[in-house]
Amino acid sequence: MELRIRGDRAVLARPGGADLQEVDPGRLAIGADLAQALHEWARVASAVARAEPGMDAAHVVVTQRGRQLAARLSTVLGTPVRFADPVTGAEIVVEPPLRPPMVRRPPRRREPTPWFTGLTVSLFSAVVVVVGMLALAGTLARETNGWLATIAALVVTGGVAPSLWLGRRVLILRWAVFGAAGGLVLAWVGVLATVL
Template identity: 55%
Template sequence: MTDEAELLLRDDRAVLVLPTRRENGDTDETDQRSAELADVLGADLADALAEWARVCAAMSRTGSGAGSEVVSRRGRQLAGRVAVRLGGPVRYRDPASGHSRVVRPNRSPAFARPPHGRAVDPTPPWATGLTVAAFAAVFVVVAMLALASTLASETAGWVAILAAAVVSAGLAPSLWLGRTVPVVRWLVLGAVVGTAVSWLGVLVIAFS
């Protein structure tokens, strides 16, 4: 039997299943238990897993599949943190594809733990990150205004507002989940700023 812990979603909750050893040292897969995440992993990682599970559940209910890659990437990152915290391999079941993969501990600087027990994030590349965020913001503004302008001219202003609302709502789960992912968070910052700024233009176009 396998000695791997397993990270999966169950009833819209992140569940960590730990193998339990019998007295003879064998692992009995039927004797596994669902661990209380905060007790095993600490409150910080347990909260991150709970948040990831909520976003996965929201995406599952919409059925659009938008942002599935971000959800999968975030799940793999969290599985890596779980593996480091447990000191052993973790089988991660991707909620988007249903495929399983084994994630092994990788004690990189991103998962380093200081004495007070919280993960340390590497020093952010501010210059490069802000540049990426600026490009993302400009792209979102141009795309949103182009969409609103086309719909307002071809149909009506309220259609442009409705379309902008749908796009914003569709982006929200992915942006919320990606806000703590290295590199991706700069794109998230730009997309959030671009979405907020573009709404001013959308309202002007819709009511002009």
């Protein structure tokens, strides 16, 4: 591809046998913003070329912007773009950037499982749940009715179960959750023994 200016419009020329075929950038799949930027650059470059000869700063800006647009075009098309500088007439070939090779991440090293600390937390939470459930069920069974103690234990279990289910995969809470779940199972054995 070659980036050129015809009049006040940018054109892309591609080899087509003995001569070059010129194509409007808007007809290619390069994006509307890039095509518009190319045409704006061509209008400015044409105006600078017609201006007085003492505008060196404008010439530098037009050349630099043309190179930038050629680089963007090269990236989008994935092919080298020959840039015909409208100020100096020099031709520059802009290569598309090389794609970096895919870098594989090293496998994550798993942290060791803190068995001693985790089992201690599980045991502590199991004891708290067992003592709490048995205190509730025992007091209700003695003071009122055994069925009321069973209903209260069901309400407590139904209230705690969703939290335990949600917390089972949270790394920090999982040990306490496992202990509380085990404590609920043990507490139900005690509740049923108390009621029956």
